[in-house]
Amino acid sequence: MGEYLGKTAVVLGGGMAGLLAARVLSESYERVLIVDRDELVGVRGPRRGVPHGRHAHALLARGQQILEDLFPGLAAELVGAGIPAGDLAGNLRWYFNGQRLRQKESGLLSVSATRPVLEAHVRDRVLALSGVELRERTVIQGLTASADGSRVTGVRLVAGDDTEVLTADVVVDATGRGSRTPAWLEELGYPRPAEDRVKIDLAYTTRHYRLRDDPYGSDLSINPVASPDNPRGAFFPKLSDGTSMLSLTGLLGDHPPRDDEGFLQFVKTLAAPEIFESVQSAEPIDEPVTFHVPASVRRRYERLARFPEGLLVIGDGVCAFNPVYGQGMTVAAMEAAALRDHLAEGSVRPRRFFRAISPIIDTPWDTSASADLAFPGVEGKRTLKVRMGNAYISRLHTAATRDARFTEAFFRVAGLIDPPQALMRPGMVRDVLRASKGGTPAEDGSHR
Secondary structure (H helix, E strand, O other): OOOOOEEEEEEEOOOHHHHHHHHHHOOOEEEEEEEOOOOOOOOOOOOOOOHHHHOOOOOOHHHHHHHHHHOOOHHHHHHHOOOOEEEOOOOEEEEEOOEEOOOOOOOOEEEOOOHHHHHHHHHHHHHOOOOEEEEOOOEEEEEEEOOOOOEEEEEEEEEOOEEEEEEOOEEEEOOHHHOOHHHHHHHOOOOOOOEEEEEEEEEEEEEEEEOOOOOOOOOOEEEEOOEOOEOEEEEEEEOOOOOEEEEEEEOOOOOOOOOHHHHHHHHHOOOOHHHHHHHOOOEEOOOOEEEEEEEEEEEOHHHOOOOOEOEEEOHHHOEEOOHHHOOHHHHHHHHHHHHHHHHHOOOOOHHHHHHHHHHHHHHHHHHHHHHHOOOOOOOOOOOHHHHHHHHHHHHHHHHHOOOHHHHHHHHHHHOOOOOHHHHHOHHHHHHHHHHOOOOOOOOOOOOO
């Protein structure tokens, strides 16, 4: 290890983005302090600061790879803890446009951990690192800065009745969708970043069950994805304790109800009939809870002409995606990897960092925004590129109901392993158009 870049780095927020930022900062700073308002140590369940932690989460294939690089042996540790794992395209049952995709081993690992459990394993690894500390149950009051506002110098913290000013060489805001950095910039005399918004009016409603009949077979989860013809979707993974989580999703105000009858009626409308068949006779083990997402939001920090030194933003504070696409944790991991590269250059230059992560965000943002614009009620400009792209992906999904190699190709792109251009190679386009023409998927039950 060479010399440190500085003495102290402070990470605001102890969620996945904050933990991953702390992991890479620990290589470059003598002391890394994570600050969070919640109690974290020993917590294996949902917490106030991550309300969406109660609902289904996904770590895409690229995110899984980066976590394994940052925390060698993590996947084996999770599996050893009894968490179900399998192949993203081979052991998850997917429905698109109301039709079941054929399944195929792709080599893309999917670990069926809940968000709180995955976060707990990562947090244990991070807190075991030399120089990393945690301040839990601590409120972040604001930033401190130089007299001319050109540099952030630390943070003001409140824990109980005690107020503290903590000096730092760099402050990383990983507080998520509710990030206050735009307001803090304004207080320091800087403009707020421009925002791109896609209004989706999405809600998740989640309930856990103890099933009497097993609908999974060798599959980890059953996932009917919302489509323009049926904007209701669900994620139905089996969990490590033998129970199942059912997260229903509804767009544009068609929110899944929380009352027993309404919840079941919503389940009955899903494209995967086996979900209703299994939960109607299952034992509910909690009450349904709902989480609302009004819009996807991308803050354009990379376009700012001025930005204070000593401050970075990472994770949902930069771009909060529509969570149904499962991109958030993986993009945070990719940004952490970019931060590692940035620190290796020998100094922190915020505007350069934001320009470095912008291309990382571009592909998942364009993918999710375009997919949302396939729903007629979502507001936004439907360019020729968006319309043609959505039409082609629909044909690809149809082709994947007949030939599993298209399932594999799609999830390599959706998992942020391959670029979208991989689906547009001439031979692939030809085969997709040929396979998606006419007829219906084979009815021999051979979905693998």
